[in-house]
Amino acid sequence: MTDTPPYLRIADELRARILDGGVVAGERLPSISELAEEFGYSGGVAQRAYGILIEENLVVARPGAGYFVQSQEAPQVLVRHQRVRPGQGSPVRVMLVEQGMDASRRSESATARADAVVAERLGIAAGEPVVHTAYVHLADGVPVQLTDSWEPMAVTGNSLIVLPEAGPHGGIGVADRMAVIGIEVGLPVERVSARQATRQEAQRLAVQPGAVVLAVERTHYDRSTGRPVETADIVLLGSRWIAEYGIRPEPGAP
Amino acid sequence: MTDTPPYLRIADELRARILDGGVVAGERLPSISELAEEFGYSGGVAQRAYGILIEENLVVARPGAGYFVQSQEAPQVLVRHQRVRPGQGSPVRVMLVEQGMDASRRSESATARADAVVAERLGIAAGEPVVHTAYVHLADGVPVQLTDSWEPMAVTGNSLIVLPEAGPHGGIGVADRMAVIGIEVGLPVERVSARQATRQEAQRLAVQPGAVVLAVERTHYDRSTGRPVETADIVLLGSRWIAEYGIRPEPGAP
DNA sequence: TCGAATTTGTGCGTATGTATC
């Protein structure tokens, strides 16, 4: 009955050593051949055991060097439904600055024609011109979030804010930029899903393909007309981020 | 250069057959031994190819029967920040009923002592008594959502609503039940993360371990005191559900 | 600078167990 296979027993053994603090973060773990000899199985068994711990984010492998205990940083909470005060920028930025980290981003804008999916989300016809901006948000130089944003040129085309990151009003966030051209946007509608990173996303985030990500589909609406004015795909590493929605009531609040 | 390994070539071949519509949803695909013979490799190769297509949700395996083309249902949007009208029940239930599906659930309640995590979320001391309820939500008999809910007995202990699913006020949802004892709760705070299903969760959801899930940590607060009155862990299958937050402004709204 | 030893990564095969028809 209770014949747990060797590779699971080895994984359990190693997990216990790590969680009990027997081995510290960054420390090297036994090599495949050492484990194989210690337990009396072939290398494949030990390797599969390590595979489990890697999936659990407890261990990181460095080819040619060995297996090492992964430093366990608790996932950070990203408050998404807080009204952003003017000039603060995006939720990630707010959070990173709070944590005393260096927040920066790379971006690239280009005009394009809306594909079927984006057109549907923006309430326009497929093929209509949009401005597409691709962001990589960095924390202390490490990529932590991907954002792909689309804005219909029918909304921003004749204004100074056509390009999100350029001009006198560059880089101040969707709400503030829209305010410049007299459009008031409310809190965005966000659709959150969980999936595995695509090959491209994994590369841009510098993680292994197949890593679990939180994918957020965000849309800002013009508050008075109800028309969509911006939509974005946001990709966050699942093991590092938690998205928070809703506001905890204050004791004395109405 | 372009020596893609056999198991990938076979997967590509099968994927093409499926996406081109050569095989219809529900139809049976070649068995492992058939593929092995057709391509001239051992069974393991064909099996690994199928493993890829299963991860992509294109194929489903039925032991003893064969591999079948999975019907592609688009993930459903679960609106979570809509104020639930009294008597409607949980967001999943609302959604399933809208879709004309049969919504049911199994539940099991028990008193327990709060562990450190739950205590932290409920703002009580670890070890204090709570009522723990484990739900499995079913759509047409298929499990679609797991919910583990905890309520401090300090809040509900002396009332008729101690057990969420029993008594005169059983099964009507957190907000309505709390209203019975004079507690008004606002919209819950929800923390959303993406990860892989644990072994237990995979079993309860009847999916393969390692499936990607959306994990929601929900907490209801007493609106007047700000005190947590209920917290829950909600697990949804990532490939089937999208959680929506925020409300799209109406054209004529203030 | 180079090369040998060590270490991880990948692909594939085989034996055995279990579910279905």
Add this chain to the structure above:
DNA sequence: GGATACATACGCACAAATTCG
């Protein structure tokens, strides 16, 4: 109950990366 089909575990061979003398 036998045949067929999928699931799991393990082992081996070779490639790629790293380390170190």
